[in-house]
Amino acid sequence: xxxxxxxxxxxxxxxxxxxxxxxxxxxxxxxxxxxxxxxxxxxxxxxxxxxxxxxxxxxxxxxxxxxxxxxxxxxxxxxxxxxxxxxxxxxxxxxxxxxxxxxxxxxxxxxxxxxxxxxxxxxxxxxxxxxxxxxxxxxxxxxxxxxxxxxxxxxxxxxxxxxxxxxxxxxxxxxxxxxxxxxxxxxxxxxxxxxxxxxxxxxxxxxxxxxxxxxxxxxxxxxxxxxxxxxxxxxxxxxxxxxxxxxxxxxxxxxxxxxxxxxxxxxxxxxxxxxxxxxx
Amino acid sequence: xxxxxxxxxxxxxxxxxxxxxxxxxxxxxxxxxxxxxxxxxxxxxxxxxxxxxxxxxxxxxxxxxxxxxxxxxxxxxxxxxxxxxxxxxxxxxxxxxxxxxxxxxxxxxxxxxxxxxxxxxxxxxxxxxxxxxxxxxxxxxxxxxxxxxxxxxxxxxxxxxxxxxxxxxxxxxxxxxxxxxxxxxxxxxxxxxxxxxxxxxxxxxxxxxxxxxxxxxxxxxxxxxxxxxxxxxxxxxxxxxxxxxxxxxxxxxxxxxxxxxxxxxxxxxxxxxxxxxxxxxxxxxxxxxxxxxxxxxxxxxxxxxxxxxxxxx
Numbered sequence: 001x002x003x004x005x006x007x008x009x010x011x012x013x014x015x016x017x018x019x020x021x022x023x024x025x026x027x028x029x030x031x032x033x034x035x036x037x038x039x040x041x042x043x044x045x046x047x048x049x050x051x052x053x054x055x056x057x058x059x060x061x062x063x064x065x066x067x068x069x070x071x072x073x074x075x076x077x078x079x080x081x082x083x084x085x086x087x088x089x090x091x092x093x094x095x096x097x098x099x100x101x102x103x104x105x106x107x108x109x110x111x112x113x114x115x116x117x118x119x120x121x122x123x124x125x126x127x128x129x130x131x132x133x134x135x136x137x138x139x140x141x142x143x144x145x146x147x148x149x150x151x152x153x154x155x156x157x158x159x160x161x162x163x164x165x166x167x168x169x170x171x172x173x174x175x176x177x178x179x180x181x182x183x184x185x186x187x188x189x190x191x192x193x194x195x196x197x198x199x200x201x202x203x204x205x206x207x208x209x210x211x212x213x214x215x216x217x218x219x220x221x222x223x224x225x226x227x228x229x230x231x232x233x234x235x236x237x238x239x240x241x242x243x244x245x246x247x248x249x250x251x252x253x254x255x256x257x258x259x260x261x262x263x264x265x266x267x268x269x270x271x272x273x274x275x276x277x278x279x280x
Numbered sequence: 281x282x283x284x285x286x287x288x289x290x291x292x293x294x295x296x297x298x299x300x301x302x303x304x305x306x307x308x309x310x311x312x313x314x315x316x317x318x319x320x321x322x323x324x325x326x327x328x329x330x331x332x333x334x335x336x337x338x339x340x341x342x343x344x345x346x347x348x349x350x351x352x353x354x355x356x357x358x359x360x361x362x363x364x365x366x367x368x369x370x371x372x373x374x375x376x377x378x379x380x381x382x383x384x385x386x387x388x389x390x391x392x393x394x395x396x397x398x399x400x401x402x403x404x405x406x407x408x409x410x411x412x413x414x415x416x417x418x419x420x421x422x423x424x425x426x427x428x429x430x431x432x433x434x435x436x437x438x439x440x441x442x443x444x445x446x447x448x449x450x451x452x453x454x455x456x457x458x459x460x461x462x463x464x465x466x467x468x469x470x471x472x473x474x475x476x477x478x479x480x481x482x483x484x485x486x487x488x489x490x491x492x493x494x495x496x497x498x499x500x501x502x503x504x505x506x507x508x509x510x511x512x513x514x515x516x517x518x519x520x521x522x523x524x525x526x527x528x529x530x531x532x533x534x535x536x537x538x539x540x541x542x543x544x545x546x547x548x549x550x551x552x553x554x555x556x557x558x559x560x561x562x563x564x565x566x567x568x569x570x571x572x573x574x575x576x577x578x579x580x581x582x583x584x585x586x587x588x589x590x591x592x593x
Contacts, residue, residue, distance in 0.1 A: 006480075012575070014313060016393055016396060017399075019393060019406050020390070020393055020394065024407045024408070027407055027410065027411060027465065028407055028466075029409055030419055030422045030423060030465075031410065031422075033422065033425075033426055048431070048436070049436065060390065090342050092317075093321060096317070097314060097315045099314060100310075100311040100314040100315045102305060104310070106311040108312070109310060109311070112315055112319060115319075115322060115327065116322070118458070120328055120579075121576055122330055122572075123572070123575050124527070125527060125551070125568070125571065126330065126333060126568055126571065126572045127326065127329035127332075127333060127334055130324065130328075130329040130336060130557075130565070133332075133523040134329075141439070147324070153318060153321035153322050155326070157478065173506075176583075183307075183310045184310075184314070187314065194354050204416060208413060212416060212417070212460070214416045214459075214529075214530045215524060215530070219556050220553075228419035229415060230418065231414075231417075233415075234421070236462075237421055237534075246420065248425070249425065250531070252418040252419070255418045256418050256419070257412070259413050259415070260413060260414055263410070266407065267402070267405070267409070269404050271339050271405070271409060271473050274412065274470070274473070275473050275474060275477055
């Protein structure tokens with residue numbers, strides 16, 4: 001009597017793990033194969049059978065080639081510079097606007113908010129042609145500025161922080177005013193610390209989006225020293241004409257590593273951040 | 281106390297309201313100062329360019345040309361008469377038609393399976409979500425290697441069960457499906473997480489009530505409780521996946537360049553090639569306007585869904 005329900009539960013549980021496990025193998029296969037190949041010498045890459053762990057480890061050679069034949073570390077530094085600059089400016093622009101829209105009553109507020117809602121509809125690809133022409137006129141193509149400027153405004157960031165500020169009690173702001181804080185001081189010394197959870201969520205979204213972005217840097221940058229990580233791995237592949245797979249897979253591993261490692265360490269926060277803010 | 285009251289009444293209402301008006305004006309000016317950077321950047325980098333793209337689509341401008349002239353709807357006429365554009369539109373719609381149901385149903389199935397037990401939840405969630413995080417361009421190059429006709433993992437594995445090797449990316453009958461499969465692989469984890477959020481918000485008592493009413497079995501519980509309660513989330517996931525699938529570009533650009541023989545030409549790739557390889561800005565702008573039209577229509581549906589979701593909860 002007691003064993004039958006247990007057995008009834010055991011079968012679905014086993015089936016669940018079987019199906020999910022099989023799916024997990026498919027999801028992970030590219031990652032596993034990428035890392036596995038990045039450890040193999042050329043001779044073992046061109047085998048006609050599947051071998052995961054190489055007989056002869058060539059990790060040192062492959063990873064050295066990956067970071068020396070093209071300036072891969074430079075590309076990653078570029079990625080860091082571009083993503084961090086974008087994020088810092090986005091917050092600096094969005095936070096005061098979000099505060100004003102959430103907490104101050106003024107003529108034109110509805111108009112600004114309406115414009116923000118309209119801008120939420122615009123996909124980044126849709127404005128590529130005119131912004132490219134504008135930057136061409138200004139002579140700032142092929143620069144960090146060309147990669148950063150179009151993303152200095154995140155209407156989504158304003159929207160997200162405004163929603164967050166609506167939940168902040170007015171008493172907090174009134175108390176700060178009583179203490180003699182001006183509106184600017186309130187933004188940076190009261191609202192900024194309060195909004196850390198919203199800013200973190202937005203930061204994850206922003207950094208993931210711009211570290212991984214390929215479309216815009218592809219259009220505006222061609223100087224080798226300005227390439228971002230996605231462009232860098234493609235440049236590496238093109239240089240190799242698709243024959244030196246060990247170093248190529250090492251390069252791919254290095255480029256996905258920062259976000260993947262960050263994700264594995266803080267996955268709960270990442271998933272919440274992406275779902276909260278990724279709902280564009 | 282009385283002294284103060286006397287003072288107030290003596291001062292009268294007029295000066296006070298003037299002070300209040302001045303305070304209001306000051307506050308409005310501060311509010312505008314706080315919003316100004318955002319407003320200026322929004323006008324310069326978003327609203328202006330959207331107007332610009334529509335205006336540009338009515339001209340024959342080519343980058344580097346000394347002049348441009350208004351040509352009305354000629355770009356659109358050329359576009360709709362162009363076989364490449366037709367192919368791009370059909371391929372994009374096909375890609376969306378495959379990736380959306382594929383990643384939505386798989387995402388839902390995986391979310392339900394993971395939530396139906398307790399062991400390994402966090403591990404599975406992390407594994408299925410991993411492709412969402414990983415740089416798609418780097419992973420596209422890994423896929424290219426796995427799809428290599430001679431020594432790619434996929435042909436090696438299929439060879440073991442007797443399936444002959446395929447030229448996955450250079451076979452015109454296969455290439456678009458392969459890109460769609462990569463698209464599903466990448467999107468499924470995102471949809472899974474959205475469905476999980478939806479599942480968590482279904483009140484427990486509905487399942488208890490179903491049990492008390494004698495609803496038998498997991499399938500009936502799913503059909504009577506889970507599925508209807510997930511309705512708004514599902515609609516939302518479908519629309520959001522459609523918007524994202526419409527923007528397919530990265531995998532096309534590095535894996536196939538729209539080939540072989542335009543078999544994987546998609547809308548954004550056409551726009552990119554015309555605008556940034558041939559520098560036909562006016563024509564590329566017209567392609568962009570069509571792209572924008574599709575995405576706007578989908579986004580408006582999304583806003584409708586979002587409103588319904590808000591009323592729902």
